[in-house]
Amino acid sequence: MAGDNHLISGLYAITDAHLMPEPVFLARAEAALRGGARILQYRDKGDAVTDARRRRMQAGALRELCAQYDALFVVNDDPRLAQAVGAPALHVGAEDAPPAALRAQFGRAILIGVSCYGSVPQAQEAATRGADYVAFGSFFASPSKPQAPMVSVDVLTVARAMIDLPIVAIGGITEANGSALIAAGADALAVISGVFAAEDVEGAARRLTALFSNRKE
Ligand SMILES: Cc1ncc(COP(=O)(O)OP(=O)(O)O)c(N)n1
Ligand SMILES: Cc1ncsc1CCOP(=O)(O)O
Numbered sequence: 775m776a777g778d779n780h781l782i783s784g785l786y787a788i789t790d791a792h793l794m795p796e797p798v799f800l801a802r803a804e805a806a807l808r809g810g811a812r813i814l815q816y817r818d819k820g821d822a823v824t825d826a827r828r829r830r831m832q833a834g835a836l837r838e839l840c841a842q843y844d845a846l847f848v849v850n851d852d853p854r855l856a857q858a859v860g861a862p863a864l865h866v867g868a869e870d871a872p873p874a875a876l877r878a879q880f881g882r883a884i885l886i887g888v889s890c891y892g893s894v895p896q897a898q899e900a901a902t903r904g905a906d907y908v909a910f911g912s913f914f915a916s917p918s919k920p921q922a923p924m925v926s927v928d929v930l931t932v933a934r935a936m937i938d939l940p941i942v943a944i945g946g947i948t949e950a951n952g953s954a955l956i957a958a959g960a961d962a963l964a965v966i967s968g969v970f971a972a973e974d975v976e977g978a979a980r981r982l983t984a985l986f987s988n989r990k991e
């Protein structure tokens with residue numbers, strides 16, 4: 775729930791319907807958790823009506839799996855789905871419900887993450903509207919969202935100095951480039967392809983998790 779934002783730290787894995795189709799969906803998600811992911815987001819761009827059954831089933835299963843691994847479960851975009859499966863966290867961006875409306879709807883029962891792209895003022899605004907964490911990116915070319923605008927790593931340094939909320943970095947993150955983002959101020963690295971496009975999902979998650987061991991506190 776809101777106030778639990780100390781949980782926003784470490785590897786933040788995000789699901790992808792193409793990289794983890796049924797029937798391997800849950801097994802690949804579990805491999806990421808075994809590899810050390812501390813946060814798992816259900817991101818499914820299917821239709822909220824025609825895919826409702828599958829989305830509900832997958833989100834419910836991920837919620838239980840995250841509880842087993844003591845990881846934070848986040849639903850992307852969809853407050854109704856988050857409510858239906860009792861998700862402890864929801865992530866929203868510019869095209870989704872505004873954080874203030876979500877805070878009014880859910881009270882402090884849920885943790886809310888907000889995409890701020892490359893804008894520190896937007897993140898400051900999100901903080902005043904009840905966000906529990908802010909996300910910036912894309913920092914590198916993203917195979918999962920190639921149209922995402924690119925953001926300079928310097929944004930993290932500025933955000934770190936000006937915003938008193940956990941900071942998540944996203945976009946094209948790999949074990950080769952993730953350390954630079956942590957050094958610049960990211961508390962968590964949100965990753966799709968760098969985890970789920972790997973043949974060895976658990977190993978990829980483990981190597982990304984290891985980047986946090988060298989972090990300066
Ligand atoms: C942790 C995290 N950061 C950013 C995003 C992107 O959110 P949004 O801009 O709403 O885009 P979609 O993911 O909905 O395509 C995210 N999902 N998670
Ligand atoms: C949802 C989102 N928003 C900006 S980049 C991105 C996708 C991140 O996926 P990948 O880790 O494969 O670049």
Ligand SMILES: [Mg+2]
Nearest residue numbers: 851866867870
């Ligand atoms: Mg969104």
